[in-house]
Amino acid sequence: MHNEPSTAPAAPTSAADGTEQPAPLTELPMTRAAGCPFDPYDGMARLREEAPLRRMRYPDGHLGWLATGHSVIRAVLADPRFSARYELLHLPIPGGPDVLPPASAGDLSGVDAPEHTRYRRLLTGKFTVRRMRQLTERVERITADHLDAMERHGGPVDLVQAFARPVPALMICELLGVPYTERADFLAYEDILSDHSLDPDENARAFTVLQDYLRELVLAKRAAPTDDLLSDLATSDLTDEELTGTGAFLLGAGLETTANMLAHGTFALLRHPDQLAVLRTDPGLADQAVEELLRYLTIADTGARTAREDLELAGHSIKAGETVTFSLHAANRDPARFPDPDTLDLRRKATGHLAFGHGAHQCLGQQLARVEMRVAFPALLTRFPTLRLAVPPEEVPLRTNANIYGVRRLPVTWDGE
Template sequence: MTSEPLTVPFTRTSLFDPPQEILDLRAERPIARVRFMDGREGWLVTRRSTIREVLADPRFSARQELRNSAFATTTDIPPARPGQFISMDPPDHTRYRHLLAGQFTVRRMRRLAAHIEEIAEEHLDRMAAAEPPVDLVLAYAAPIPALVISDLLGVPRDYRERFTQEIVGMSRVDASPEEKVQAQANVAGYLGELVRRKRAEPADDLLGGLLSDSDLTDEEVTNIGFLLLGGGFDTTANVLGLGVLALLLDPAQIPVITDPETVENAVEELLRYLPIAPGTVRAALEDVEIEGVRVRAGESVMVSIPEGNRDPGRFADPDTLDLTRSAAGHISFGHGVHQCIGQQLARVELRVGFPALFRRFPTLRLAVPPEEVPLRDDMVIYGVRELPVTWSAR
């Protein structure tokens, strides 16, 4: 067995499986030495139980200035700006998280279901009126979460379409670096303006609630809004896009996700199976022993979420998509104090989006061979760049 560190990120060789290099580690080395893009060495954890252990251990820090980046070459990363709570540790993280928890209640998210259904049906109407084939990403998978998060933040209707285009622009794979930076600046600038308007004229939405229920500054609320956009749009859009591709390649499972009795569990299985996010990184604040290996203070540990979700110790035949299995216990939303605060919103969007699509278009199919579907395999968030689909007229 070689002691040479593996290099992060890994090369993807399969539509739906984690990179083979990570799969090979499952039995051999549940914690392995890796070299990050900035040249520094750290560790990779692939076993589900150990991933949960790392994410729940306060001896591992989420502070971005302390940890390596798995996808950047720079080593000079500044501390999180006010409001960027996902890159903070308690007690700062706890303060922001507590304030947001009151805005992301399960009851509030479920009340959004009817509105999400309206958004989905509106876009399905547009698809039906179009001449197939269409790109499902642009026509359906991307607009739904973009509009939903815009509504949640209280973006006025007269600006919503433009705002949605800017959000999509932040994650376009065909955009130049300059175009992406400009889209991010446009979104951040508008969010700042929106927060100032809501400070002067309180509104019954998430940003308005944060402003009225706390002593947060405009800068803090603006940065929180920007974080929520990133977490609430790109991941959900790619679960929808890649999930539809998986189902079109295995259409016998589509009735499971269109059945109201089984859709919730089917969505959990898709969340488990689809390797949308590669994982996250933590920095050891002190020496910690993991799986018999001593991680030194200051070293970074990357946890592989896709591989944890394929752990045969938790899921039988884990590399197979089976919408009838119980996928309870997957870690797609993380674990511990940093577990995704918007997970209930994502679940509602997916429970609406998948069945609505296949009910409206029961003959939906790929318009190109599977190997010609362009993938986002050069992006941190994995998915499909485009998904050309067609259907038969009734």
């Protein structure tokens, strides 16, 4: 994969208003400039400047679109004429299957209304701002416990394994009602499932084990409900298969994203000491700082929708069946929406960012993620005022082959007493 996206030798295309457009892009940018682990894929800014919506030829030959502008992507995500169904999408990344299977039962990400509406209505009340804020005390306790363990161990430690991953992992276990004695095994298999560097067969085996475990957990909640999300949902009209799939969906959505935000966000702060100092000296900025880190990093970057009917978008005619791939990171760095967008500024009011998506499929667990980050970042920086990288920044391994971007490990240390 080249750093700069290539363009086809075909003639330029025309928008609906007759404006000449660049020739179709033939390769989606998927690499980052050397030494820029926090920036969007190399070349995205230039593509956005040339045309925030442009033609792109997919690896399977499909002629679709690439959206990089904030307003264009927001419009796509808000428009019910675009489908999120997996089986309708064309994949922009070489090497994948020609056709994806339909979403499994309980997977909200790959279905449309009315199926999506049914799932969403059942879950929305479980993830309200009020309910998530009630969990703050538990998040504070889990956070403090892991900071205590880090302090007892002493530096250096891998912040991913010591802090960033276990905090959201344990919160998800509590929400799903995973018994305390079973959490270590449960999370060990989730670790295998999320490690894309392993043999795919090993990932598949971990997925099967987790599905089997969740299926048994669902049956246990139906027989003897406890105070947790799965027990609440067990009283709904969801089938056992749908409830199992919903549990798997919540596990994936609520763990990987927050864990990588905590680790990659800390990496970004350590590489921007002026901003780290801002948050350390004014913990009251935590809410604002979290939104800016979400905007600046946008660790869940690439998505896609397929038009269900002919429509007009940003001066272009989109035909039914055409897929629009979009870069949320490029949108969150769009200078038309955020002044000086490539600067991390924790005092910025980053409202309107698309890190959690937008529209009907906007991240269901975003309020829980916010609670966890608002607690964890200030607590970490307060407990370890001399926190710093334990290796040169270029030696921090990045998650370049996973759906969620971030760091694989973050070795950190601090001054002892």
